Amino acid sequence: xxxxxxxxxxxxxxxxxxxxxxxxxxxxxxxxxxxxxxxxxxxxxxxxxxxxxxxxxxxxxxxxxxxxxxxxxxxxxxxxxxxxxxxxxxxxxxxxxxxxxxxxxxxxxxxxxxxxxxxxxxxxxxxxxxxxxxxxxxxxxxxxxxxxxxxxxxxxxxxxxxxxxxxxxxxxxxxxxxxxxxxxxxxxxxxxxxxxxxxxxxxxxxxxxxxxxxxxxxxxxxxxxxxxxxxxxxxxxxxxxxxxxxxxxxxxxxxxxxxxxxxxxxxxxxxxxxxxxxxxxxxxxxxxxxxxxxxxxxxxxxxxxxxxxxxxxxxxxxxxxxxxxxxxxxxxxxxxxxxxxxxxxxxxxxxxxxxxxxxxxxxxxxxxxxxxxxxxxxxxx
Amino acid sequence: xxxxxxxxxxxxxxxxxxxxxxxxxxxxxxxxxxxxxxxxxxxxxxxxxxxxxxxxxxxxxxxxxxxxxxxxxxxxxxxxxxxxxxxxxxxxxxxxxxxxxxxxxxxxxxxxxxxxxxxxxxxxxxxxxxxxxxxxxxxxxxxxxxxxxxxxxxxxxxxxxxxxxxxxxxxxxxxxxxxxxxxxxxxxxxxxxxxxxxxxxxxxxxxxxxxxxxxxxxxxxxxxxxxxxxxxxxxxxxxxxxxxxxxxxxxxxxxxxxxxxxxxxxxxxxxxxxxxxxxxxxxxxxxxxxxxxxxxxxxxxxxxxxxxxxxxxxxxxxxxxxxxxxxxxxxxxxxxxxxxxxxxxxxxxxxxxxxxxxxxxxxxxxxxxxxxxxxxxxxxxxxxxxxxxxxxxxxxxxxxxxxxxxxxxxxxxxxxxxxxxxxxxxxxxxxxxxxxxxxxxxxxxxxxxxxxxxxxxxxxxxxxxxxxxxxxxxxxxxxxxxxxxxxxxxxxxxxxxxxxxxxxxxxxxxxxxxxxxxxxxxxxxxxxxxxxxx
Numbered sequence: 001x002x003x004x005x006x007x008x009x010x011x012x013x014x015x016x017x018x019x020x021x022x023x024x025x026x027x028x029x030x031x032x033x034x035x036x037x038x039x040x041x042x043x044x045x046x047x048x049x050x051x052x053x054x055x056x057x058x059x060x061x062x063x064x065x066x067x068x069x070x071x072x073x074x075x076x077x078x079x080x081x082x083x084x085x086x087x088x089x090x091x092x093x094x095x096x097x098x099x100x101x102x103x104x105x106x107x108x109x110x111x112x113x114x115x116x117x118x119x120x121x122x123x124x125x126x127x128x129x130x131x132x133x134x135x136x137x138x139x140x141x142x143x144x145x146x147x148x149x150x151x152x153x154x155x156x157x158x159x160x161x162x163x164x165x166x167x168x169x170x171x172x173x174x175x176x177x178x179x180x181x182x183x184x185x186x187x188x189x190x191x192x193x194x195x196x197x198x199x200x201x202x203x204x205x206x207x208x209x210x211x212x213x214x215x216x217x218x219x220x221x222x223x224x225x226x227x228x229x230x231x232x233x234x235x236x237x238x239x240x241x242x243x244x245x246x247x248x249x250x251x252x253x254x255x256x257x258x259x260x261x262x263x264x265x266x267x268x269x270x271x272x273x274x275x276x277x278x279x280x281x282x283x284x285x286x287x288x289x290x291x292x293x294x295x296x297x298x299x300x301x302x303x304x305x306x307x308x309x310x311x312x313x314x315x316x317x318x319x320x321x322x323x324x325x326x327x328x329x330x331x332x333x334x335x336x337x338x339x340x341x342x343x344x345x346x347x348x349x350x351x352x353x354x355x356x357x358x359x360x361x362x363x364x365x366x367x368x369x370x371x372x373x374x375x376x377x378x379x380x381x
Numbered sequence: 382x383x384x385x386x387x388x389x390x391x392x393x394x395x396x397x398x399x400x401x402x403x404x405x406x407x408x409x410x411x412x413x414x415x416x417x418x419x420x421x422x423x424x425x426x427x428x429x430x431x432x433x434x435x436x437x438x439x440x441x442x443x444x445x446x447x448x449x450x451x452x453x454x455x456x457x458x459x460x461x462x463x464x465x466x467x468x469x470x471x472x473x474x475x476x477x478x479x480x481x482x483x484x485x486x487x488x489x490x491x492x493x494x495x496x497x498x499x500x501x502x503x504x505x506x507x508x509x510x511x512x513x514x515x516x517x518x519x520x521x522x523x524x525x526x527x528x529x530x531x532x533x534x535x536x537x538x539x540x541x542x543x544x545x546x547x548x549x550x551x552x553x554x555x556x557x558x559x560x561x562x563x564x565x566x567x568x569x570x571x572x573x574x575x576x577x578x579x580x581x582x583x584x585x586x587x588x589x590x591x592x593x594x595x596x597x598x599x600x601x602x603x604x605x606x607x608x609x610x611x612x613x614x615x616x617x618x619x620x621x622x623x624x625x626x627x628x629x630x631x632x633x634x635x636x637x638x639x640x641x642x643x644x645x646x647x648x649x650x651x652x653x654x655x656x657x658x659x660x661x662x663x664x665x666x667x668x669x670x671x672x673x674x675x676x677x678x679x680x681x682x683x684x685x686x687x688x689x690x691x692x693x694x695x696x697x698x699x700x701x702x703x704x705x706x707x708x709x710x711x712x713x714x715x716x717x718x719x720x721x722x723x724x725x726x727x728x729x730x731x732x733x734x735x736x737x738x739x740x741x742x743x744x745x746x747x748x749x750x751x752x753x754x755x756x757x758x759x760x761x762x763x764x765x766x767x768x769x770x771x772x773x774x775x776x777x778x779x780x781x782x783x784x785x786x787x788x789x790x791x792x793x794x795x796x797x798x799x800x801x802x803x804x805x806x807x808x809x810x811x812x813x814x815x816x817x818x819x820x821x822x823x824x825x826x827x828x829x830x831x832x833x834x835x836x837x838x839x840x841x842x843x844x845x846x847x848x849x850x851x852x853x854x855x856x857x858x859x860x861x862x863x864x865x866x867x868x869x870x871x872x873x874x875x876x877x878x879x880x881x882x883x884x885x886x887x888x889x890x891x892x893x894x895x896x897x898x899x900x901x902x903x904x905x906x907x908x909x910x911x912x913x914x915x
Contacts, residue, residue, distance in 0.1 A: 113814060115814060
């Protein structure tokens with residue numbers, strides 16, 4: 001029961017986009033989109049989102065992540081100009097587009113949008129759908145762009161079909177090609193994979209990521225699925241009840257969540273109460289480094305993920321296995337400690353222990369995170 | 382990027398829809414006003430003389446027609462949904478056809494069929510002796526029969542759709558609890574489709590209360606007929622508006638009833654996946670009985686009248702009825718109907734668009750105002766337009782404009798019922814996507830919304846065109862002198878008992894109505910549960 005003391009390896013992740021991935025755009029590029037203190041409300045006095053501030057850089061892919069009703073789609077629609085902001089402002093390419101008394105119409109914002117339901121024009125063939133935003137160009141120019149996009153999205157041969165003659169994945173590609181055709185400064189995607197079956201969704205995710213990089217498109221993607229956000233994003237904004245909880249790289253969000261909500265939302269997490277004594281945090285399952293330098297005597301909560309807890313069957317030990325969930329690639333054990341506290345452990349898919357087995361825990365604390373204990377709460381968060 | 386807009390400026394469209402809505406409620410409001418400010422003496426005279434009798438006649442007729450259609454409609458729906466017999470698919474459609482026959486056409490055919498010295502009486506007397514009498518088409522049972530034969534498809538359509546959407550598990554549960562089939566029908570099935578039946582009956586009653594064609598030809602005194610008589614015989618507009626007020630109140634009551642039950646019927650039906658019942662195959666005797674019953678109802682309500690019309694038309698054509706005058710009537714009818722339907726589409730579209738895209742309380746109220754025409758029987762719509770124009774724009778009196786206004790007021794609800802769902806089917810996302818691709822609001826409307834709702838608007842136009850073509854009382858009251866339409870000719874020839882002369886116009890009206898009716902029913906049967914109002 002000796003926690004590994006070093007939680008350093010993940011510290012460098014905080015607040016930095018890995019240079020290898022984006023070619024260190026942070027230094028070179030100006031922001032494409034800036035939200036400053038944005039508030040939106042569908043009804044007065046019932047804000048949908050509050051005080052949202054973030055920037056998106058040229059070529060970056062940002063994910064807005066959160067449970068349903070957290071306001072992520074509202075932010076997307078505010079950026080598109082479909083919703084007004086009641087406070088704060090939004091700037092696109094350095095120009096003010098939304099503020100409480102400014103609303104540049106959507107069509108002048110040069111953004112692209114892919115809706116959850118794709119919203120293909122049912123009365124137009126695939127090629128006409130893609131060329132819809134290219135009206136200002138000549139026919140040959142339109143055709144050249146449409147041909148490029150058909151090739152890029154793998155839709156060649158389908159250009160004369162109507163939307164209802166396409167599969168879900170094909171429809172999504174058309175929606176994407178249509179949005180990319182006018183070369184938008186920013187592409188907005190609202191839950192683009194939620195209508196596809198899981199296999200298709202993960203393939204499309206790969207393809208979309210490649211396509212966005214190839215076309216150097218700046219994009220914001222809304223999702224409630226943290227796996228999707230982690231796979232796609234350069235940076236992730238986690239939202240809860242209209243508030244921005246954390247804005248950071250996927251790695252930092254997972255390993256160094258700044259709030260218990262984020263910790264819980266982006267993966268399985270247990271919260272164990274502890275007491276700061278002598279520069280260490282003492283808990284029921286062991287001692288952890290006091291990474292946040294809380295003063296001695298502070299009551300804190302330690303977040304720990306199941307892959308850091310391992311099971312050692314030990315006769316006479318206090319903890320017991322109370323459930324096993326077979327997940328194919330792993331076994332997730334639910335463990336009840338003597339105090340009644342529940343923790344989880346992820347074991348290999350071949351390690352099988354009976355429910356009720358007495359066990360000891362071996363904790364390898366790579367991503368423990370400390371939070372001050374919320375006043376009045378018990379052991380479990 | 383310079384056209385920053387301020388909040389909450391009412392758009393021109395908003396103004397258009399406000400003005401339209403106001404214009405559509407104005408005539409109705411004005412006769413309500415006239416009725417309520419009429420001299421007490423007029424009220425007293427009407428209350429002590431005409432009103433009790435008229436109310437009794439109207440309500441008793443509505444009740445007896447409702448009961449007859451209840452039996453006919455529910456039994457046919459049950460047969461079509463629960464039994465399999467030769468030609469069922471065809472019969473399912475055939476029994477809707479009576480809705481294509483205006484009441485004045487059915488009434489005039491029956492006035493001959495059941496009339497004194499008519500074919501049925503001769504046949505009856507051959508069996509029962511020369512003194513035997515049949516029910517007169519002008520009597521209460523006669524009018525009931527004719528109206529019921531014309532309106533039972535309303536009940537049939539709603540009961541059929543309710544039975545089809547009924548989760549058969551309810552009946553199976555009852556059977557599993559040991560309840561025998563007959564009592565399952567009474568205790569489970571019928572109660573479950575009760576709201577749908579009630580909605581159908583409310584529609585039938587509304588139809589009977591506002592009917593003018595049949596009661597005027599059969600000279601049966603109802604409120605609607607009395608309004609017409611007050612306007613033509615006595616030229617008493619304040620008496621007419623008092624009777625109209627009563628009518629409108631009644632119509633609103635049944636309209637609200639119908640909507641309430643229709644909404645309720647959704648709760649009784651299972652949405653999503655469920656098992657429907659299987660159809661029973663009957664033996665030879667059962668098949669013969671079922672076919673005989675369906676054949677009888679179809680024959681009486683559509684088959685025999687249609688055959689009569691064809692025979693008469695052939696005879697009339699042989700006598701040279703298809704002359705230049707006849708084509709003149711066709712031209713008058715088509716011209717007026719096309720104008721009215723076109724006008725109504727143009728007027729209705731902004732209302733429906735705003736109500737579906739910006740469903741604020743104001744916009745929804747504007748749309749509801751346009752539905753006010755529903756509560757106006759033909760003579761009342763005519764009266765409303767007439768008094769309004771004679772009081773404020775007398776110069777237009779006697780022109781076609783009055784007719785057009787009355788038609789639009791009267792039939793715009795029919796058009797809205799096609800335009801509204803067409804607009805609702807276009808998801809706002811499709812319009813928003815066009816905006817992200819650089820289209821202004823106006824371009825979006827032109828390139829996306831209008832092409833997508835085109836077919837809905839065409840349907841609306843066709844339906845309103847045919848309704849206008851069939852319209853009788855408002856045309857009679859408001860037409861310029863000597864301006865005859867097909868419907869007017871049918872009514873006038875039939876009133877004089879020139880059955881053969883009336884037939885070609887009547888047949889033409891029926892033939893034009895059949896495809897539109899089938900179109901409407903097909904749309905309904907494709908799954909969306911929307912009312913079929915003819």
